[in-house]
Structures are given as C-alpha cells and as structure tokens.
Amino acid sequence: MKIYDMPDLEGHFGPYGGTFVSETLIAAIDELKAQYLHYRDDPKFQAEFAYELKHYVGRPSPIYHARRLSGFLKGAQIYLKREDLNHTGAHKINNTVGQAMLARRMGKQRIIAETGAGQHGVASATVAARYGMECVVYMGSEDIKRQAQNVYRMKLLGARVVPVESGSKTLKDALNEAMRDWVTNVQNTFYIIGTVAGPHPYPMMVRDFNSVVGRECLAQMLEMAGQQPDVVLACVGGGSNAMGIFHSYIPDESVRLVGVEAGGEGIATGHHAASLSAGSPGVLHGNRTYLLQDSNGQIIETHSISAGLDYPGVGPEHAWLKDTHRAEYVAINDDEALHAFHTLCRMEGIIPALESSHALAQAMKMAPAMDKDKILLVNLSGRGDKDMATVAEYSGITF
Numbered sequence: 136m137k138i139y140d141m142p143d144l145e146g147h148f149g150p151y152g153g154t155f156v157s158e159t160l161i162a163a164i165d166e167l168k169a170q171y172l173h174y175r176d177d178p179k180f181q182a183e184f185a186y187e188l189k190h191y192v193g194r195p196s197p198i199y200h201a202r203r204l205s206g207f208l209k210g211a212q213i214y215l216k217r218e219d220l221n222h223t224g225a226h227k228i229n230n231t232v233g234q235a236m237l238a239r240r241m242g243k244q245r246i247i248a249e250t251g252a253g254q255h256g257v258a259s260a261t262v263a264a265r266y267g268m269e270c271v272v273y274m275g276s277e278d279i280k281r282q283a284q285n286v287y288r289m290k291l292l293g294a295r296v297v298p299v300e301s302g303s304k305t306l307k308d309a310l311n312e313a314m315r316d317w318v319t320n321v322q323n324t325f326y327i328i329g330t331v332a333g334p335h336p337y338p339m340m341v342r343d344f345n346s347v348v349g350r351e352c353l354a355q356m357l358e359m360a361g362q363q364p365d366v367v368l369a370c371v372g373g374g375s376n377a378m379g380i381f382h383s384y385i386p387d388e389s390v391r392l393v394g395v396e397a398g399g400e401g402i403a404t405g406h407h408a409a410s411l412s413a414g415s416p417g418v419l420h421g422n423r424t425y426l427l428q429d430s431n432g433q434i435i436e437t438h439s440i441s442a443g444l445d446y447p448g449v450g451p452e453h454a455w456l457k458d459t460h461r462a463e464y465v466a467i468n469d470d471e472a473l474h475a476f477h478t479l480c481r482m483e484g485i486i487p488a489l490e491s492s493h494a495l496a497q498a499m500k501m502a503p504a505m506d507k508d509k510i511l512l513v514n515l516s517g518r519g520d521k522d523m524a525t526v527a528e529y530s531g532i533t534f
C-alpha cells in the first residue's frame with residue numbers, strides 16, 4: 136500500500152494549505168507547530184488523549200448495520216459509524232479535547248473559539264469547563280438570534296459569548312474576530328479551531344485528533360463484516376468529520392471515498408455551500424483552498440438547511456483529495472437531506488443531525504444500484520436533537 140504522508144513541513148497539500156497570516160501571528164503559529172509536533176509523538180500525551188476519549192467522550196463509538204434501511208433500499212448494505220453517540224452529540228468533541236490538552240501543556244489558561252451554528256462553541260465550552268479554563272466564544276449576532284439554545288448551553292458551561300456585529304454577522308465574521316483576539320492575547324490564549332481549516336498546523340492537527348474515527352472503523356468493520364467497506368461517505372462542511380473517517384482509508388485505493396457537500400436549494404440557484412463542487416481556489420482563514428467567491432474574490436454568502444455545513448471554504452486536504460481524484464465530492468440539496476433524515480428516523484429509530492443526513496442521502500442514492508453484498512459506511516457525524524425546530528419549520532409543522 137502507498138504511504139500517505141501529507142502535508143509537507145510547511146503544511147502544503149499540493150498547492151493547497153500553507154500559512155497565510157499576519158506577521159504578528161507567525162511566532163504564535165511557530166510555537167503551536169513545534170509544540171504539536173512534540174506532543175504528537177509523546178506517548179504520555181497520546182495515552183492521556185486515549186483515556187479522555189474513552190472515559191469522557193465515550194469512545195469507541197459503535198458501528199451499526201442499518202438492516203431495515205438496507206432491506207428497504209434493496210441494494211448495498213448501509214453501515215453507520217455512530218459519532219452521534221459521543222458526549223455532546225457529535226464528532227467535534229474529539230478535536231476539542233485534543234486541542235484543550237495541548238493548550239494546557241503549553242501553559243495557556245484562556246481558550247477562544249469561533250462558532251456558526253454553536254456546535255463548535257459548545258464543544259469548546261465543554262472542554263474549557265472540563266479543564267477549568269476561561270472560554271470566550273465569538274459568534275455572529277445573526278447566528279446568536281438563530282441558535283439561542285446553543286448560546287444558552289455555552290453560558291451554562293461557563294463560557295462568555297461575544298456577539299460579532301461586523302459584515303454579515305455570521306461565521307466568517309466571527310472567525311475574523313477570533314483571529315484578532317488571538318493576535319492581541321497570544322501570550323495566554325489558545326485558539327481552538329473547529330474544523331480542518333485555518334493556517335498550518337490546524338488542518339493537520341484537527342485531522343489527526345479526528346482520525347481516531349477511521350482507525351476504529353478499520354478494526355470494527357473487519358470484526359463485524361469480515362471486510363472493509365466498498366465506499367466510505369461523510370458530509371463536508373469544513374471537512375473534519377470526513378477527514379477523520381477518510382484518513383485511515385486513503386492508502387487503500389480499493390475503498391471509494393465520497394464527500395458530500397450542502398447543495399442547499401440546488402447548485403444552479405447559487406444558494407448552497409458546495410465549495411468543492413462549485414467553488415474555485417483562493418485564500419481564506421489562513422490557507423489556500425476551494426472557496427465560494429465572486430469574480431472580485433469576495434466571499435459569497437452560503438446557504439444550507441444544516442447550519443454546520445454552512446461554510447464558504449473547505450479544508451485544504453479535501454481540495455488536494457479532489458484534484459488528485461482520491462476522493463469524489465458531490466452535493467445533496469436541502470430536500471434530499473430532509474428526506475434522508477425522516478427515513479432514518481422511521482426505519483431505524485435514529486434521529487440524525489441534518490449535516491449527517493446529507494451523507495446518508497448520498498448513500499441512499501447509491502445503494503439501490505449496487506449488489507447486496509457491497510458495503511456503504513456512512514459517518515453519522517452527529518445527532519439531530521439540535522435540529523428539531525429547523526425540521527419542524529421546513530416540514531410546515533409547528534414545534
């Protein structure tokens with residue numbers, strides 16, 4: 136099997152990735168890179184991380200064979216990697232635990248984070264409480280209105296939520312504000328990024344912390360099915376749950392990797408968040424990658440039924456996997472995701488996150504055309520409890 140050893144020392148995945156930050160952050164980035172590379176190979180750090188994942192997060196998450204759903208579709212067998220069963224209900228906690236442990240070792244007492252839907256804010260506030268650290272979360276004031284419950288959760292966990300009033304008052308503005316805070320308070324502050332984006336080493340580091348998911352799958356699939364899956368599918372917002380499950384499978388080219396972006400109201404309408412399917416290369420949030428931008432390089436507002444996929448960029452490693460054709464990227468629109476959501480509820484008694492429902496919808500599209508002995512493994516990145524109001528609204532039901 137080919138060895139996959141990305142990124143290079145400067146954080147490049149082919150022409151993507153890198154470190155595009157202001158002069159004032161270079162020292163902080165260099166310190167982070169040196170410390171991460173040290174602890175990545177430190178058996179004590181890795182042992183503590185494994186302990187936390189087991190006893191705090193609740194890993195390993197099981198794999199579930201969705202037999203009724205597979206039978207209904209009359210095709211390939213669908214298996215679900217149950218990241219929805221993690222503490223706080225999604226894969227994001229894997230990464231925030233890792234980064235908070237690193238922050239502690241670096242002597243940083245203060246955590247900052249940016250959040251759109253609030254999920255990464257909650258995961259960051261959770262680990263800050265767990266380790267007794269101060270936590271400040273930047274959130275666009277529009278998002279604060281739309282995600283009142285997550286704002287309340289963050290506050291319960293002891294975090295301070297700072298409304299961002301600039302620009303479109305959403306995620307990209309919150310990211311800029313978090314960067315600004317980091318520049319100002321770099322001595323005592325650790326910036327926890329919530330996906331495989333940002334300047335090097337974040338895309339690599341966040342991937343490494345999430346790659347426990349794919350490593351577990353390698354062992355669990357052999358045990359359950361006696362073979363590896365034919366296809367691995369995951370939704371792609373920034374791309375952290377997808378990189379988490381893809382990473383261990385990249386060297387095994389007999390396994391197809393399919394990333395599923397948010398097609399929103401359809402790519403042709405322009406109301407979507409499909410950076411890889413419909414974007415072009417540029418620089419955002421400290422790295423070079425595929426972006427949704429206009430002809431002047433201005434970032435375009437995105438749309439998706441799932442707030443967690445509503446991001447105008449994507450991690451640079453996905454840009455590389457797309458260009459080299461090691462992974463395929465497709466888009467699923469709001470209606471298709473909602474249909475998959477309802478189907479899993481009724482067929483298996485599992486309420487998935489709307490983000491994860493995009494990956495599931497793609498599996499449901501592919502399964503009927505495949506033989507019954509083929510296997511589709513879907514990363515069920517989170518649970519749908521947070522999405523009740525959205526689903527009710529789209530379905531025209533009062534909640």
Ligand SMILES: *Cc1c(COP(=O)(O)O)cnc(C)c1O
Nearest residue numbers: 330372373374375376443490517
């Ligand atoms: C945040 C989130 C995502 C999208 O983030 P990625 O970095 O693309 O994984 C997907 N699923 C769930 C449940 C989320 O909370």
